[in-house]
Amino acid sequence: xxxxxxxxxxxxxxxxxxxxxxxxxxxxxxSYGMHWVxxxxxxxxxxxxxxxxxxxxxxxxDSVKGRFTISRxxxxxxxxxxxxxxxxxxxxxxxxAKDGSGYVPLYYMDVWGKGTTVTVSS
Amino acid sequence: xxxxxxPPSVSVAPGxxxxxxCGGNNIGSKSVHWxxxxxxxxxxxxxxDDSDRPSGIPERFSGSNSGNTxxxxxxxxxxxxxxxxxxQVWDSSSDPGVFGGGTKLTVL
Numbered sequence: 001x002x003x004x005x006x007x008x009x010x011x012x013x014x015x016x017x018x019x020x021x022x023x024x025x026x027x028x029x030x031s032y033g034m035h036w037v038x039x040x041x042x043x044x045x046x047x048x049x050x051x052x053x054x055x056x057x058x059x060x061x062d063s064v065k066g067r068f069t070i071s072r073x074x075x076x077x078x079x080x081x082x083x084x085x086x087x088x089x090x091x092x093x094x095x096x097a098k099d100g101s102g103y104v105p106l107y108y109m110d111v112w113g114k115g116t117t118v119t120v121s122s
Numbered sequence: 123x124x125x126x127x128x129p130p131s132v133s134v135a136p137g138x139x140x141x142x143x144c145g146g147n148n149i150g151s152k153s154v155h156w157x158x159x160x161x162x163x164x165x166x167x168x169x170x171d172d173s174d175r176p177s178g179i180p181e182r183f184s185g186s187n188s189g190n191t192x193x194x195x196x197x198x199x200x201x202x203x204x205x206x207x208x209x210q211v212w213d214s215s216s217d218p219g220v221f222g223g224g225t226k227l228t229v230l
Contacts, residue, residue: 035219037219037221044206044208044221044222044223044224045159045165045210045221047210047219047220047221048219059218061217061219062123062216062217095164095165100167100170106170106171107153107218107219108153108155108170108210109155109157109165109167109210110167110176112164112165112166114164
């Protein structure tokens with residue numbers, strides 16, 4: 001079955017860096033765009049970033065632009081989120097999610113991982 | 123950036139119909155997607171492209187979109203439908219991925 005498993009979360013000091021990973025299985029990873037979405041404690045969902053199936057286009061939320069980088073390794077069926085210059089407001093559960101359409105994205109998320117928790121605190 | 127507005131809460135008795143709205147400027151020109159999230163769980167897609175249902179989602183869940191308001195309708199509400207619901211669109215702006223603030227559905 002289609003599965004997404006995030007890892008790499010943890011506690012980091014303000015200004016620090018962290019790299020999240022998302023291992024995909026059960027579908028042709030190289031054919032689908034992928035998203036990162038986060039949820040701060042007690043808050044709603046916030047879209048973070050999207051990458052096309054081949055990595056040719058990337059989009060970011062204004063709140064993370066210039067600090068976060070989304071990337072993928074289709075040979076390893078893995079999605080990444082490199083997070084630099086972390087702030088307290090980046091504290092959240094980070095979900096990776098598969099786009100609902102292959103090759104031509106439709107920009108909705110039809111499969112979600114269980115999430116990984118990032119805490120930015122001194 | 124584009125803003126989606128949802129009511130914070132909606133309450134409904136079992137067996138009745140719940141309607142959750144999502145307001146946005148000319149939202150009828152966009153594709154709207156809806157997610158259900160239960161406590162401690164990841165979100166689940168329940169409606170995409172305004173009114174389509176993924177496989178496995180009951181027919182009780184339906185959607186519509188026109189003008190400045192999109193609506194998620196849950197018919198014959200069950201206790202298990204109690205959850206937070208989020209609408210989402212993709213906007214051709216600098217901040218393209220947009221979620222509404224979420225609506226907590228309470229089944230009385």
